[in-house]
Amino acid sequence: MQVGDTIMALSSGALPSGVAVIRLSGPLVRSSLDSLAGNVPEPRLMALRAIGSDRRLDQGLVVFFPGPHSFTGEDCAELHVHGSAAGVKAILAELRALGLRLAEPGEFTRRAFENGKLDLLAVEGLGDLLAADTEKQRQQALARYDGRLTQDIEQWREMLLDLRAEIEARLDFSDESDVTEDLPEDWLTQLADLEIAIAGALASVDSGRIVREGIRVALAGAPNVGKSSLLNALAKSDIAIVSEEAGTTRDVREMPLDIGGQLFVLLDLAGLRETESVAEAEGVRRAQQAIESADIVLWLKAPDIEDADRPAQAARMLIVGTKADIGLVPDADLALSTKTGAGLEELVTRLGALAQALAGGEPSLLSHERDRDSLTQALEALAEARTALGDWELAAESLRRASAALERLIGRLDAEKVLDRLFASFCIGK
Missing domain, CATH: 3.30.1360.120 (Probable tRNA modification gtpase trme; domain 1)
Known part of the structure; x- marks a missing residue:
């Protein structure tokens, strides 16, 4: 350029x-x-x-x-x-x-x-808006583009400036009679309020990420329990091979699905079992990794298939009894049949309820890993300032680092490190 x-x-x-x-x-x-x-x-x-x-x-x-x-x-x-x-x-x-x-x-x-027409948060919001596929993604991206998150950051920066002014006054004018050694009574209260506000925003990053990237739902279980059939039924398309031969799924297949304006990413995984096939064993390994990183696990059980060992640690798990047209599975949270369509609507409803619990109501505007990093750095710097109040120089430096973390989030510092990667994903003409 x-x-x-x-x-x-x-x-x-x-x-x-x-x-x-x-x-x-x-x-x-x-x-x-x-x-x-x-x-x-x-x-x-x-x-x-x-x-x-x-x-x-x-x-x-x-x-x-x-x-x-x-x-x-x-x-x-x-x-x-x-x-x-x-x-x-x-x-x-x-x-x-x-x-x-x-x-x-x-x-x-x-x-x-x-040229100062957009800050970095608005630029990212515009990029997210161009890539939005669902209603919640559109709402989240548009709010970020419109500057709602910038307003919060600017308010925190103003609070930080007030806190820094009191500390730096004691550094620069310590010999003046009108500058006392003690901080104002409400200084620590203001610091605590700022920490609470930033910590609350930091806690919302995961729910914001789920809206922007989608809720990852792993379809897991033993071979031939109906994972690929369920994927096809939800997609309303034959995108996955369905065969009576066990072990036909060897890789992680992803399929996006819009449920009530929320993006879900369904993961069709290899069946979990011991195998001597090198290719299938690699598929099982990838399936186990996908289960560990998923937001929701649909554990599929079929009346004619022996259940596999369930993962010891997994995200929110829903036990789904498949092949309900030939029999029911005990202890299942719900039963369905991809042949008759029975239970599919209930599954979609249950997924929607889980999405509400994971993503919340109004989408969080904090959704990028960069958001998490900057807010974490700001919060750590504020904690250091609190413990360093016996040394004005150390406290002032900690508050400066907190300000820098927030300015980096807006794009006023180190913007070049983010810009090249960010704009590479934009289309020509935007």
Whole structure:
């Protein structure tokens, strides 16, 4: 990425399409519109124009967003033209001749960040919003993008500034008569309130992660208990091979499922048993790892199959009796049949209830591992400040480190370490 370049990109997806949106940002936007669309339209008002300099390439709507009041903070424009591959190619070629270059993935958003239009939390929220598949993911991402989490962080930073001011006053003005050695009576109360607020936010990271990444549900049990059949029934598609031969599943197969706006990731696993097959043994090992990392385990038992040894430690476990059309399994939490469909609706209802318990009501806005790391560092620094109150310099340094952890979360420190990886996942044109 080169600062000062004017960039362009097709922002509307694959061609052909009904409409194609070509996005521009940078110092050459005005001159490009003069050349390509006759002149620069009134700001933020769409104008119907012939598109082309020396020859007419297309006809479409042109809109201009002058900086700094634009998405990137620079002069921006959009050309809404017909979604013809040949037409878009010709327009991009003419723009290239005018000095523009194709944008890199996420470069529009990166310019918005660097020009102070978005902080790092909002950038991550935008990325999550683009990737959202379910209603809860959309709600979570949009709230993060809108700055609700930033407001909380800024409030904590203000509280920290007040706490730091009292400590640093005793460092810088210890010889002044109006600065006493003792801290104000409510100083420790304010510190405790800040610790409680950050600790509560930290405790919500797991529920936020579940919304963003999905609840991982392991379908586990002995071979031939009906794991692949259940996966197919829930997916309403034959995505997994079903065979009477035991051990046909050798790897972890993942299938996303939207239940009530919550993303579930179903894991079809190899049946657990002792085996001399090297390939099947590897499948069993991977199945055991998946069970250990799952949020929910559906332990499947069938009336015609001997039960396998259940894992000693697992997440929330639901015992599911399969093949209910040929018989019932004792001690099962529910019974179902993938042949008749009996019990499938009840299973979906039970999964929805478990999701409510795991993810809670309104989705947590803290959902990235970076969130956990920054809040953990801030909380540890506050605890160190509390124990170091006998030494003003140590206490002040601990409070500075707590502030730095929160600033790192917003993106005011060490942002470059996060940006390259983050924007690599963005689509070109965003």
